[in-house]
Amino acid sequence: MKTAKQLLILAGGQGTRLKTVCGNLPKPLIPIGEVSLLEHQIRLAKRNGYTSIWLLVYYGADQIQKTLGKGEELGVQLNYYQEKTPLGTAGAVLQLWDHLADEFMVMYGDTMINLDLQRFENYHHQHQADATLFVHPNDHPFDSDLIETDANDRILAFHNRPHSPGIFRQNLVNAALYLIKKKALKPWKKNKKFLDFGKDLFPELLKKEAFLQAYRSPEYIKDIGTPERYQKVCQEYNTKVIEKASLSHLQPAVFLDRDGTLNEDRMEGITHHEQLFLLPTVAEAIQKLNHHGIRTLVITNQPVIAKGFCSETDVQMIHNKLETLLGQNHAFLDRIYFCPHHPEKGFPGERTELKIPCSCRKPNIGMVEQAIEQFHIDRKKSWFIGDTTTDIQTAKNAQIKSILIQTGQAGHDKKYSVKPNFTFGSLLEAVEFIIQQN
Secondary structure, eight states: OOOOOOEEEEOHHHHHHHGGHHTTTTTGGEEEEEEEEHHHHHHHHTTTTTTEEEEEEEEBBBHHHHHEEEEEEEETTEEEEEOOOOOHHHHHHTTTTGOOOOOEEEETTEEEEOOOOOHHHHHHHHHTTTEEEEEEEEEEEEGGGGEEETTTEEEEEEEEEETTTOOOOOOOEEEEEEEEGGGGGGTTOOOOOOIIIIIIIHHHHTTTTTEEEEOOOOOEEEOOOOOHHHHHHHHHTTTTTTTTTTTTOOOOOOEOOTTTBOOOTTTTOSGGGGGOOOOTTTHHHHHHHHHTTEEEEEEEETTTTTSSSSSSHHHHHHHHHHHHHHTTTOOSSSSEEEEEEOOOOOOTTTTTTGSOOOSSTSOOOOOHHHHHHHTTBBBBOOOEEESSHHHHHHHHHTOOOEEEEESSTTTTTTTSSOSEEEEEHHHHHHHHHHHHHH
């Protein structure tokens, strides 16, 4: 008989900051629509095959157990573990050592979630990681715990808040959803101390050279820890933003050029983060796309790498600054794709291994196709916005509607004899039009 997949939900929070909203109600029982937050999580788990569920409770334990019982009505088996003394997120899980499956999922009881858990699980098994963490960008990275990854999304470091001014990091946030192999936690089997996953256990695993993988996804996972965040989650539930967020559904997207579209263009290319400056109203435009559940995907040629003008590390820092500047204005990009190649030779210090024809350099559509697969994009509901005829030709090749904006080169490059579907003066004007169409 196949063993039921195991989920642990950390449901012990008191919700002190939500007292004005829920009174003495335990935070996991706060309503989202007609159903409690915890029941939303259990229903999601059940739809994805997780029927063996442990609820780790503390505050309001009796009320939670009385409300949900043993889970029969929800089609799952609920087990309860009540902490006597709070030991942190990881500390609580380790108290269940004898009950843990060889592999288990951890979910936090103060997060509203709608995502394709099976897709997450498949990714974890594909990479054979000791633990896979669900990560995503958010609109407040400046006060979030951030994760640093390599080009293959292997986790390199954890950068906990507060963050020093002037340091630019990836907008990748630990979203508090994990798939973990039990054997990776064996050194802490007898732990009785306070231990947090993000601040303590995962950094210690990295020191022991454990393999931690990041699963980057735009799907919906937000905490409801403050009245403002709770109100926003309820609004997004009522407007169906949450319902449409799972990658089990096709997603609308806006593909964005970088230089001349998001930031000021430099004819010789941007080779250092100090050269990057956002164009006016760009952050506002991206924020509008974020709020309407439209994926934001940057598709940019960066031949400065092949020419030897800068390195991949330099480009990553440029993108870190781009994400930081947007984050300071409560906006975010779902992913940045860049092509490092360039076919023409003859530059001093050029990198010969990158001086090749490729499928990713625009107007080829390798980056677009990669994004479509990773984000389950609906071409019919998606757009490509840029300031050059190369961008418009890319859109045509990818069979996506195009918009030329009159910033940057404003289409005067004339590399391709192609016309956009629409033309607007700025990214903000283009985005407002797209939102009306959707």
